[in-house]
Amino acid sequence: MKKEEIQALIEKQRLYYLSGETLDVQYRINALKTLKTAILKYEQEIEEALKKDLGKSYFESYMCEVGLSLSEISYMIKHTRSFSKEKRVRTPLAQYVSRSYTKPSPYGVTLIMSPWNYPFMLTIEPLADALAAGNTVILKPSAYSPNTTQIIKKIIDECFDEKYVALVSGGRAENTSLLEGKFDKIFFTGSVSVGKEVMRKASEHLTPVTLELGGKSPCIIDSSANIKLAAKRIVFGKFLNCGQTCVAPDYIYCEESIKDEFLKEVKQQIKKQYGEDPLKNSDYGKIINEKHFLRIVQLINSDKVVYGGNTNKNTLQIEPTVMDHVTWGDAVMQEEIFGPILPVLTYRNLDELIMLLQSKEHPLAFYVFSSKKETIKKLTTTCQFGGGCINDTIIHLANSQMGFGGVGASGMGSYHGKIGFETFSHRKSIVDKKTWLDLPMRYQPYTSLYERMVRFFLK
Template sequence: MTETEIKKIVQEQRTYYYTGATLSIDARILALKKLKACILKHEADINEAIKKDLGKSAFESYMCETGLVLSEISYMLKHIHSFAREKAVHTPLAQFHSRSYKKPSPYGVVLIMSPWNYPFLLTIDPLVDAIAAGNTAVLKPSAYSPHTSEIIQAMIQECFDSKYVAVVTGGRAENTCLLSEHFDYIFFTGSQAVGKEVMRQASAHLTPVTLELGGKSPCIVDKDANLKLAAKRIVFGKYLNCGQTCVAPDYIYCERSVKDRLVKEIKKQIQKQFGKQPLNRENYGKIINEKHFDRILGLMDSAKIVYGGNFDRATLRIEPTVMDNVTFGDVVMQEEIFGPIMPILTYDSLDEAIRNINAMPHPLALYIFTNNSYVAKKITSRCGFGGGCINDTIIHLATSEMGFGGFGESGMGSYHGKDGFDTFSHYKSIIDKKTWLDLPMRYQPYKKLNNKLIHIFLK
């Protein structure tokens, strides 16, 4: 898409937004219902597109992408009236007689830039929140997942006029053009490197941003953990989508005395969940492209591989792999893995583990497996991270009842449910002052009586 075409889309959306057409709650509800019906209609097409891009099965696509989007739409339809309602607040005596309230208002024209690893979910989920809040939206899906981008574009064109919701496909050139435009809000999901560029470009227009990034999310396994259950849930979370999940457990940080037993249980669980030849399993996904395939292989240390390690370049598949006796100085610990490699590190004391985790950039997620409530409370209180689970992985993002997001190096802002509505809304603070009474004390010339009254009113 050319620069001129992109400019035209943004201008048309701004013109349309200023007509007030998106402000009606009924109009927002109608838009969400149209989107939901379209998703249901094209569910098989969505599954097929994701399969071509990432090798996901229909079950995994629904569980991790389509189903979560439908759940978010249903949640918004149920709560949109209460979310969009003006919220009355207490009025101080000094403002007598007035009504004070906060009015949720859409930002206007928003840009949503999404990644390739969950290409449908991470494009449409924030769109649901943006529509519910009353915005127009330009979607920019990833060029690395072209089949999913294509079905998204077709569906959006079927549902909406481009002056309301539009899709811009393409790569770096289109991203550059979009970021040079003046949007009222930018929502970006992707890498830290690109997130920094998005924030830099947004600063030219003082555009507020939400950044959903990533990082090396630790998975702590305490000596009191149920190791069999921990291994089962860790293997699920780590190797889901071949490890290409921003909240996947990046590395295991295990209490030294239980490490060998945990490794044994992890090996059992990999075989149980993926079989002895995962590269030949129909429902085992693939790495998105050869560039990332080679990057992941470069993180492997054959001397430390205790399970897996095989790969198939023709299908871009890498086995679920476990590396033992890893240290924080190893290559695999210098960047977010974003692939099916599980490094295992050990600690001797909880304070040591907390100190080492806090010495690293803030992760998007943190997981702790323990049956000791004191340990769980200490880690969740002392470590900085976006969100996480106690005795499970991944599932904290699969709810509309809690916001999802990071902080610091793992991002800023959150979404899902009410948090998503708030992200795409500006809350105007308004006082509706009545005209039948006008207290004279605030006006010049000030008198001694005014001084006494102002102290009474403002204490």
């Protein structure tokens, strides 16, 4: 799509938003119901597209993409009416007699830019939140997952007029043209480097942004943990979607005394979950493209590999790989891995580990495996991170009752459920002052009596 066409589309949506049609709550709910019906109708085509783009099995596609999207839409259908209501708040005595309340209001024309690793879910979930809040939406999926983009476009075109919801496909040229446009809200999921560029462009129009980024998410295991269960859940979270998950455990910090036991259990779990030869497992996916495949392969130090390490360039597959004796000087610790490599480091002193973790950029996710309440409390209180789990991995993002987002370098803002509704809304603060009484103390000429009254009310 040409730059002029993109700008015309933005203006078309702005005119439609100004018509006020999206302000009607039932209109929003009907839009969500229409979207849900279409997703159910095209479920098989969605899963086939995900198979082509990422090699995902149909089971994993439903569990991690289609099912989660349907769950978020269903939640918003159920709660949009209550989320949209005015909320009365207490009025200070100094403002007697009046009614104070907050009123949620949509931002207007919004841009949602989504990544390639969960291309369906990370497009549809923020779309559901934006529609529930009453916005118009332009979607810009990643160019790296073209098959999924194609089916999403088919769904959007069938469900909505482009003046309400539209999808712009393409690559950098389209991204640039979109970011030069004036939006009322931008929601971006992707890398830190691109997130910085989105924020720079948004600043030119003072457009508020929500950034869902990434980072190196640690997983801490102490000697009190259930090692067998920890290994099982870490292998699931790490190698799901071949490690191409923004909240995957990026690396392990294991208490030194239980490292050997942990590594033994991890190896067994990889075999149990993915088979003796994962590259021949039809349910094991692939790296999105050759560029990312080569980048991940370069992070593997064969001298430190204790399991896996095999690759297939023709199919863009990399085995679940475990590396031991890793240090912060290794290449694998210099960037977010975003692939099926699990580096294992060890620690002896928890306080020293906390100091080290706090010296790093704040991660999107944080995982603790322990049965010690004091250890769990200390880590989750002291360390800064977006969200996480205790004795599990990644499942925190599947709860519409909680916001999902990062902090610092891993992002700003969050979404899902009510928090997602608030993310795409501005909450107006309004005082409805009654006319039958007017307290005189705020008006000039000021007197000693009025001063005493002000001091009485404002203290």
